[in-house]
Amino acid sequence: MFNSIQLNTSYTSQHHVHVGYEIGNKIAEYLSATFTLKKAVFIVDENVHRLYKDTFIKDISGLFDEPVFCLVPEGEQSKSLALFSEIIAKTLEAKVERITPVIVIGGGVTGDLGGYVAASALRGMPLIHIPTSLLAMVDSSVGGKTGVNHSVGKNLIGSFYEPKAVFTDIKFLETLPQKEIINGLGEVIKYGMIKDENILTTLKSLPLFEPFSYSKEWEQLIGTCARIKSDIVTKDFKESGLREILNFGHTFAHVIERVRGYENSSHGEAVYMGMWGAVKLSNLLGFNIDIANLSAFRTLYDSSFHPQESLEELTNLMLHDKKVKDGSIRVIILEELGKARATGITDLSLIRESWNYIIQEFE
Numbered sequence: 001m002f003n004s005i006q007l008n009t010s011y012t013s014q015h016h017v018h019v020g021y022e023i024g025n026k027i028a029e030y031l032s033a034t035f036t037l038k039k040a041v042f043i044v045d046e047n048v049h050r051l052y053k054d055t056f057i058k059d060i061s062g063l064f065d066e067p068v069f070c071l072v073p074e075g076e077q078s079k080s081l082a083l084f085s086e087i088i089a090k091t092l093e094a095k096v097e098r099i100t101p102v103i104v105i106g107g108g109v110t111g112d113l114g115g116y117v118a119a120s121a122l123r124g125m126p127l128i129h130i131p132t133s134l135l136a137m138v139d140s141s142v143g144g145k146t147g148v149n150h151s152v153g154k155n156l157i158g159s160f161y162e163p164k165a166v167f168t169d170i171k172f173l174e175t176l177p178q179k180e181i182i183n184g185l186g187e188v189i190k191y192g193m194i195k196d197e198n199i200l201t202t203l204k205s206l207p208l209f210e211p212f213s214y215s216k217e218w219e220q221l222i223g224t225c226a227r228i229k230s231d232i233v234t235k236d237f238k239e240s241g242l243r244e245i246l247n248f249g250h251t252f253a254h255v256i257e258r259v260r261g262y263e264n265s266s267h268g269e270a271v272y273m274g275m276w277g278a279v280k281l282s283n284l285l286g287f288n289i290d291i292a293n294l295s296a297f298r299t300l301y302d303s304s305f306h307p308q309e310s311l312e313e314l315t316n317l318m319l320h321d322k323k324v325k326d327g328s329i330r331v332i333i334l335e336e337l338g339k340a341r342a343t344g345i346t347d348l349s350l351i352r353e354s355w356n357y358i359i360q361e362f363e
């Protein structure tokens with residue numbers, strides 16, 4: 001079956017995001033038409049490789065005479081300069097050319113790392129993303145951010161590099177652990193809050209607690225989220241303005257992840273909690289946003305937040321976030337549901353009150 005939604009998402013050139021179910025044939029067709037089928041570098045999440053090496057991965061890599069495989073162990077620690085340099089070495093030793101495709105198959109960790117390899121080796125090789133986690137499908141594979149972490153902080157090394165194409169095969173979600181579906185849903189809910197409330201309506205109708213099974217609604221939902229991200233990114237590739245609204249809930253979330261420890265924290269859950277703070281802040285600034293839009297999904301996120309830090313300390317931690325401008329805390333708020341904008345907050349008591357709201361809800 002092939003139900004691709006083709007999104008014309010070029011930032012500067014022809015770049016498509018295809019969303020569909022069982023689209024292996026479509027991917028094979030594209031690769032055959034676009035590349036000489038000599039060499040290709042496959043950068044693949046280890047779990048995804050284990051699950052799909054005899055099916056999807058065999059079919060796609062079998063198109064090439066000399067596929068080179070680089071496996072990425074699961075976990076954020078794989079977004080490291082050490083693994084980056086190992087994969088670069090393997091890529092260059094394979095005597096690749098500038099026209100050799102780099103095909104990245106996995107979640108956001110593999111996508112960010114593999115994208116950075118494609119951006120860097122030979123000063124840029126053609127990058128094809130095949131996202132396999134919900135988060136990668138709706139967020140990280142679209143938008144061109146690539147990179148690795150540094151001991152000083154997350155995502156501090158990298159570049160903006162456009163993929164040549166993104167192929168989102170929803171079938172991968174059938175093996176994605178439920179907790180990773182819920183992780184990705186944090187970003188899906190975010191798109192509903194900042195751009196399109198129909199997303200929230202659709203989400204409420206889906207069986208979110210059951211193992212993933214394909215439906216047209218899921219396909220449309222994922223396509224809509226990818227389209228929203230690519231529309232925003234098209235207008236602001238290097239994050240100088242509009243793209244900021246994608247950080248709705250994230251300024252709070254980054255602090256939540258930091259104080260809980262990244263390894264104990266799901267990003268999607270932190271974003272979900274962070275959005276409670278951002279809605280409260282919007283209310284405090286006089287915008288009437290109904291928290292019911294978020295509380296409808298409260299049962300998805302059952303863990304609690306008991307920070308040892310005081311409200312003041314949590315607020316101060318936000319001052320260290322990358323999104324601080326001129327000493328004020330830059331936060332994304334909603335003027336109405338589906339209408340977000342960035343604003344600088346200098347009255348820090350409003351932020352403290354928003355933290356208090358999060359802590360009371362998630363105690």
Ligand SMILES: NC(=O)c1ccc[n+]([C@@H]2O[C@H](COP(=O)([O-])OP(=O)(O)OC[C@H]3O[C@@H](n4cnc5c(N)ncnc54)[C@H](O)[C@@H]3O)[C@@H](O)[C@H]2O)c1
Pocket residue numbers: 045046047048051074075076079106107108109110112132133134135136139140141142143144145146155172173174175176177180183
């Ligand atoms: N580049 C961007 O714009 C951007 C945006 C958001 C997040 N990110 C980055 O994305 C990363 C998080 O991505 P993620 O949530 O996808 O995590 P991830 O890549 O670690 O994947 C989550 C888990 O799911 C497994 N997995 C993936 N697909 C699977 C499948 N189909 N079947 C079974 N298991 C599967 C992985 O092995 C892993 O254990 C972070 O590093 C974050 O910084 C980047």
